[in-house]
Amino acid sequence: MLSRPKRAHSSRVVARLLQSLFVVWAAATAAFVLMRLAPGDPYTTRIDVPANERAQWSAQRGFDQPIPVQYVKWLRNLAVGDFGQSSYFKRPVLDVLRDVLPRTLLLMSLALTASVLLGMAIGAWQGTRVGTTGDSLLSTGSLLAYSVPEFWLGILLVQLFAQSLGWLPASGMVSTEYEYLPLSARIVDRLRHLVLPLTALTLLGTSLFARFQRSSMRDAWNEPFVQTARAKGLTERGVRWHAWRTALVPVVTMFGLMFPSLLGGAVFVESIFSWPGMGHTAVLAVNARDYNLAVAAVIVGSVMTVSGSLLADVLQRAVDPRTAA
Amino acid sequence: MSRRLLWPLAALVVFLIIAAGAPWLSPAAPNAIPTEGIIASSPPSAAHPFGTDPSGRDVLSRVLHGTRISLGIALLSVAIATTVGTLFGALSGWIGGRLDAILMRLLDVALSVPRVLVLLCVSALWGALPLPGLVLLLGLTGWYDVARLVRGDVFALKDREFVVAARAMGTGETRVLWRHVLPHIWPTLVVTATLGIAHTIALEAGLSFLGLGVQPPQASWGSILSDGSAMVSSRWWITLFPGIAIVSAVMTCNALGDALRETLAPGQVAA
Numbered sequence: 001m002l003s004r005p006k007r008a009h010s011s012r013v014v015a016r017l018l019q020s021l022f023v024v025w026a027a028a029t030a031a032f033v034l035m036r037l038a039p040g041d042p043y044t045t046r047i048d049v050p051a052n053e054r055a056q057w058s059a060q061r062g063f064d065q066p067i068p069v070q071y072v073k074w075l076r077n078l079a080v081g082d083f084g085q086s087s088y089f090k091r092p093v094l095d096v097l098r099d100v101l102p103r104t105l106l107l108m109s110l111a112l113t114a115s116v117l118l119g120m121a122i123g124a125w126q127g128t129r130v131g132t133t134g135d136s137l138l139s140t141g142s143l144l145a146y147s148v149p150e151f152w153l154g155i156l157l158v159q160l161f162a163q164s165l166g167w168l169p170a171s172g173m174v175s176t177e178y179e180y181l182p183l184s185a186r187i188v189d190r191l192r193h194l195v196l197p198l199t200a201l202t203l204l205g206t207s208l209f210a211r212f213q214r215s216s217m218r219d220a221w222n223e224p225f226v227q228t229a230r231a232k233g234l235t236e237r238g239v240r241w242h243a244w245r246t247a248l249v250p251v252v253t254m255f256g257l258m259f260p261s262l263l264g265g266a267v268f269v270e271s272i273f274s275w276p277g278m279g280h281t282a283v284l285a286v287n288a289r290d291y292n293l294a295v296a297a298v299i300v301g302s303v304m305t306v307s308g309s310l311l312a313d314v315l316q317r318a319v320d321p322r323t324a325a
Numbered sequence: 326m327s328r329r330l331l332w333p334l335a336a337l338v339v340f341l342i343i344a345a346g347a348p349w350l351s352p353a354a355p356n357a358i359p360t361e362g363i364i365a366s367s368p369p370s371a372a373h374p375f376g377t378d379p380s381g382r383d384v385l386s387r388v389l390h391g392t393r394i395s396l397g398i399a400l401l402s403v404a405i406a407t408t409v410g411t412l413f414g415a416l417s418g419w420i421g422g423r424l425d426a427i428l429m430r431l432l433d434v435a436l437s438v439p440r441v442l443v444l445l446c447v448s449a450l451w452g453a454l455p456l457p458g459l460v461l462l463l464g465l466t467g468w469y470d471v472a473r474l475v476r477g478d479v480f481a482l483k484d485r486e487f488v489v490a491a492r493a494m495g496t497g498e499t500r501v502l503w504r505h506v507l508p509h510i511w512p513t514l515v516v517t518a519t520l521g522i523a524h525t526i527a528l529e530a531g532l533s534f535l536g537l538g539v540q541p542p543q544a545s546w547g548s549i550l551s552d553g554s555a556m557v558s559s560r561w562w563i564t565l566f567p568g569i570a571i572v573s574a575v576m577t578c579n580a581l582g583d584a585l586r587e588t589l590a591p592g593q594v595a596a
Contacts (some may be wrong), residue, residue, distance in 0.1 A: 144572070268534075
């Protein structure tokens with residue numbers, strides 16, 4: 001009896017993984033088709049290259065072959081992790097990804113962690129005090145934070161903290177003199193560069209989580225089991241904990257589902273702060289018609305989204321006994 | 326009407342009035358360059374309450390005209406997104422079975438790529454999109470959520486008594502969908518569309534800011550911001566005022582969406 005649901009569970013996991021793989025493949029294919037349909041080529045922006053040299057370049061990279069042939073070749077390479085050459089950075093796309101992706105992941109994971117903690121704390125506090133002045137103020141605040149576009153927030157932060165006050169660096173990941181600094185100063189330098197982009201991303205994420213946690217906490221707070229818990233003589237702290245456990249489920253699901261919007265935000269935030277991550281690189285890539293790098297950015301985005309929704313599933317199972325098979 | 330609904334509605338009406346009356350409300354034409362004197366960027370003054378940009382154009386006039394462009398793009402593209410999403414979702418939920426499974430997998434794929442990346446790729450690779458192209462692009466990348474929600478509602482509604490009764494009485498499929506199912510989906514559509522407008526205003530501004538959306542010299546809130554972004558320190562007024570316009574418009578739509586969600590309570594149809 002015990003082995004049966006277990007097998008059903010593992011086959012469901014396999015099916016889910018296959019489905020995710022399909023989604024990534026389909027997104028990659030769509031990106032490939034889109035890039036090949038686009039007018040112009042990676043050399044459109046290079047007026048300095050003579051025509052015959054350009055034809056030679058194209059032939060070298062297989063751009064003169066029919067699209068289906070290119071596609072099969074591209075897919076075969078992709079399967080072994082070969083994304084091709086980046087025409088902008090003049091080195092393999094995989095190398096570029098290896099450099100820029102960790103920087104975005106660092107920014108995103110820190111922003112997510114901070115957003116979840118802050119957002120849940122604020123939202124849970126509000127959810128038990130719906131209608132009070134404090135709740136209204138915080139609601140207005142999170143509505144405002146939620147409505148400010150990341151790039152404008154970035155401009156304001158740079159203007160205030162970097163230009164006017166001069167407290168923090170405006171752009172980049174390290175200072176120009178980074179190489180000559182001792183270790184402790186290097187760490188401080190890196191942290192100082194993190195503060196502003198992280199603040200911009202975190203403010204957005206926090207408002208999202210707070211809004212979500214507030215409504216789920218409010219719903220849980222009105223459930224009969226909260227009354228029961230109180231009637232049993234639980235302390236107010238205990239009652240709150242009880243309600244929060246239930247209110248956690250939708251918020252935790254949200255955690256995984258936030259990856260794409262956070263990555264979208266990272267595109268703007270990284271561009272404002274010249275943070276050399278995936279988002280900033282994607283903007284450079286599309287502007288330079290660097291097809292291989294642009295396709296890789298789409299694939300990375302799709303992988304992140306898919307892993308986010310897988311994570312949402314796993315987390316939901318972990319916190320909600322009803323869905324844990 | 327509740328106060329929560331009233332304030333954002335009033336603000337929205339103000340924005341619409343500004344958008345409609347921009348040519349009459351503005352002190353100058355949006356692209357007018359002074360014909361005499363030195364062409365330079367001047368700080369806010371009585372003659373130019375929002376200052377002028379480096380080409381000497383009046384920022385207030387540009388922001389007012391930009392309202393028209395920014396709101397117009399957002400409204401039209403959300404209209405496209407809502408229509409496409411409703412058709413797709415209704416088809417999927419109503420017919421169900423294998424078609425539903427296929428359409429939902431397609432939707433998974435579409436949802437898997439962050440929208441900003443798609444917008445970046447298309448607008449950069451096709452180069453300087455004209456306004457209708459931009460509207461179409463934003464509309465055709467914005468319907469996935471609508472489709473998913475509508476599909477859920479239709480799926481839940483199609484076995485309800487009144488729908489079954491309508492079909493039993495011999496009402497045609499299209500008519501049942503149109504007259505008996507769709508009215509129950511309105512709350513969902515109105516709320517998602519309102520929040521969609523907020524999101525689209527911000528997205529268009531972001532794209533135009535990166536130089537990939539509305540192209541100069543056309544004034545949209547994002548493109549004005551983009552004009553001033555290289556000189557925020559010395560010419561803060563070029564970025565500040567359109568930014569305030571964006572934030573207040575987005576906030577208005579978000580507040581309206583929130584209030585509508587509480588008043589109309591979409592999703593209740595499924596209960």
